[in-house]
Amino acid sequence: MEDPVSQFSLLGKRRFAPFFWTQALGAFNDNAFRNAMVMLVAFQMSLGDKMVSLYTNLAPALFILPFFLFSATAGQLAEKYEKTRIIRYVKIFEIVAMTIAAIGFFTHHVSLLLVVLFLMGVHSTVFGPIKYAILPQALDRSELVGGNGLVETGTQLAMLIGMIVGNSLMLIAGYGPLAASATTILIAIAGYTVSRSIPVAPATAPDLRFNWNPFTETVRVLGITRADRAVFNAVLGISWFWFFGTVMIAQLPNYTLHNLGGDGSVNTLVLTLFSLGTGVGSLLCERLSGRRVEIGLVPMGAFGLTVFAVDLYFARSGLAPVSGLDWHGFLRAPGTWRIALDLTMIGVFAGFYVVPLFAFVQSRTPSDRLSRVIAGNNIVNALLICIASSFGIGMSHFGFSIPQIFLATGLINIVVAVYIFTLVPEFPMRFITWVLVNTLYRVRVDGLRNIPEEGAALLVCNHVSFMDPLILMASVRRPVRFVMYYKIFNIPILRFVFRTAKAIPIAGRKEDPALMDEAFERVDEALANGELVCIFPEGGITRDGAIAPFRPGVDRILARRPVPVVPLALRGMWGSIFSRRDSALRRMRVPRRFWSRIELVGGALVPAEQANAAMLETRVGELRGDQA
Missing domain, CATH: 3.40.1130.10 (Glycerol-3-phosphate (1)-acyltransferase)
Structure with a gap:
């Protein structure tokens, strides 16, 4: 192929590497803090089941709320002002938030920790439009798919490692709060330090008239996002990816316990397989697409998601024959390699599905509107995540088993994909061509x-x-x-x-x-x-x-x-x-x-x-x- 330079070479370039590590450290901290907080509330504060359930269900809502409230404002900031400066302010904000979290950890002040969770939601909301809008400024068009693949892989691995580290640190006897506090503060400081090496990313719409009303601006941003039908349907596709992923991941703890018969180490293994699969799929996009924005991979990704989600149901539709397995015992049990393959391949095809969609939005949207379109995308994502949570809770309430929820999600995925591809025939056209x-x-x-x-x-x-x-x-x-x-x-x-x-x-x-x-x-x-x-x-x-x-x-x-x-x-x-x-x-x-x-x-x-x-x-x- 032309210019056969590996996408990994971007990790050695100043125009990409500092940003990559800044966003990866932020994703790590988000998940390390959230999981440390859950472990503190669930296992170390002697709270009743109802209180634990209240806090653990309230936590995701508080984290996602800023996406509804401030995404439109964040999109304006990312277009009106130089992006690198905003990133540094965001990282300073993260240091302050983690310092407040340390106080909450030491005092076992749950309300304070919930405030920090909201603040981290604000952190992610402001960073989101910059995260994807800065890539077209830093990368050549031929590098967009590879750059997005690296960012998606880095995010998935950072989230996974953050979950594991957050859980593990808080469980250290006698030193859990100290270890979790020190780690999250140090990571936040490291993120700020690295962000200072990100090259200048000039404002794309410096004359933009700022609207401080988040409600009217949200309506306006959603209108901008819908202006190009192909781009808006790509946004819907990305949001559906978050719906699909939220439903799947939310079921994994109980699925691990009841259907796989595993302990916490099996849950970690399952998350690892899913995250590694997504990373591999994201990285393969560049090779499969020939370093171009190849939306022909999206139908293939959608097809693979359904195939392996449905097969996950047939691999084990009932309860586990044995319980209490650790990860090693799980892998040695009959039939579990098929389950492991399904979970990994769901991740792989998720990468095929979402990376070209992000690159498509970046390449088709004018630079002076891209941040606001990404903000609109984040609003729709947040809405679909909330609907996904309600969907999972509703299916469980009506007596559906977790494998049946996987089956239903896989089948609905086909309906949604056909709907999107019917609206934008360019997707199946590119697939046939590819x-x-x-x-x-x-x-x-x-x-x-x-x-x-x-x-x-x-x-x-x-x-x-x-x-x-x-x-x-x-x-x-x-x-x-x-x-x-x-x-x-x-x-x-x-x-x-x-x-x-x-x-x-x-x-x-x-x-x-x-x-x-x-x-x-x-x-x-x-x-x-x-x-x-x-x-x-x-x-x-x-x-x-x-x-x-x-x-x-x-x-x-x-x-x-x-x-x-x-x-x-x-x-x-x-x-x-x-x-x-x-x-x-x-x-x-x-x-x-x-x-x-x-x-x-x-x-x-x-x-x-x-x-x-x-x-x-x-x-x-x-x-x-x-x-x-």
Whole structure:
């Protein structure tokens, strides 16, 4: 692939590493404090069951409340002011909150600890819009998926380690409050120290008029979030991920005890499998997507979530045959490896599902609105988390077992996914494209950085098979409008892909002059709107592997709309599946070059005034060379 640098190299770059560690330390502290507080209230204060239940159910509500109250305000802050300065203020706020928590730990003052929990909710609320809005400023577009994958992995692991550490520290006999207090304060100080190395992230909307009314601003932010239907449905998809995860994780303690027959170490193992799975899935997104924002992974993620959630039900639908198992005994018990695999793979496919959605929102939203859209996303997330809690409680109240709750959640996931994908057909379109291209070919790309990140440009490429548009669609990071022969446009199944991608069908003047003129009008309209348009100037698929003379259509386009041109060339396609090297009968057999190794190369940008059909034909021929 082009620029095959590992996403892990970002951890050595100042523009990413300090921010990564700052957010990871914050996620650690959130969970370390919350779990230390739960352990103190549940096991060390001799409270009755009703009081313990009250506090443990009140805690999540207090943490999530600031997301409803202050997300809209946080989104404004992140756009109006320089982000690094806000991050440092947030980390100082965290140090103060952890200092107050230390007082609560030592005095066993539960009300004070609940106040701190609310304050940590405020901390996360303010940091949230910055967390995802700063990445497009710090990273290249090609690094967005890898950067989001690292952030998601770091967050999951930090949360897991925070849970374990918070529980363990508070259980230290005689020194629990001291150990928990010292650790959380030191981590908060470390977070502030690291945050001072984050490079400046300038305000994206410095002239924004600040609205201090959180209620009217919330309505306004939700309106901004809904403005782009594709982005809003990605937000709904992210929020559904939080619903799904909240339902699953909330059941794990009782599921571990009653259905797995395990002790606390098994509960830790289960959380570890889920978190590691999510981390692995998040990191794999970059490799599977070819370092582009590939929303085709989202349907695959949704499908995997359902498959393994449903299988988790069938793996053990009743109570555990034995109880009191530690993690080692659990792994040795019959049938438990299937359960462990299901839990891990739910995490893996959760990563496939959520990382491309975040990258999609970041790449499709203008920078001067991104923080507020992320704030809107956080509001919807908080709402879905509350609904998820009510869903789990309601299902339990009506007598459903935990495996049945897993089964219901997995099945509902399919309904929600189909709904979202029906509203935004781009998701299944990208999935079909990704599957077809990655099944039939091994594609190496080079020189695609010559394609402008913004603004209109014309792409010209040689034409070897009707799969060519799909290969370019799967490789070019920006959406592309393809001009293609109407008979290829109307191929069954692929028609859905081409229509969704807003391809432009064209016919020869002798076949359908009206369609031809309409195609040129639509090309000009797309270029006027700043879009990428790709044409195959040969006018048809090659029959002998050679590049046919470029037709004058490219000159007609540039004469009306002078835009820069990027020459592209497909190498190694001749003789691959669906090329015309073999007869139609032989193409119906298992092809000789299934999963062919092919290349897509791009040349230097050609200014409009220098571009013409003959010159572009020469350039494309030079790029292709003798690798037909």
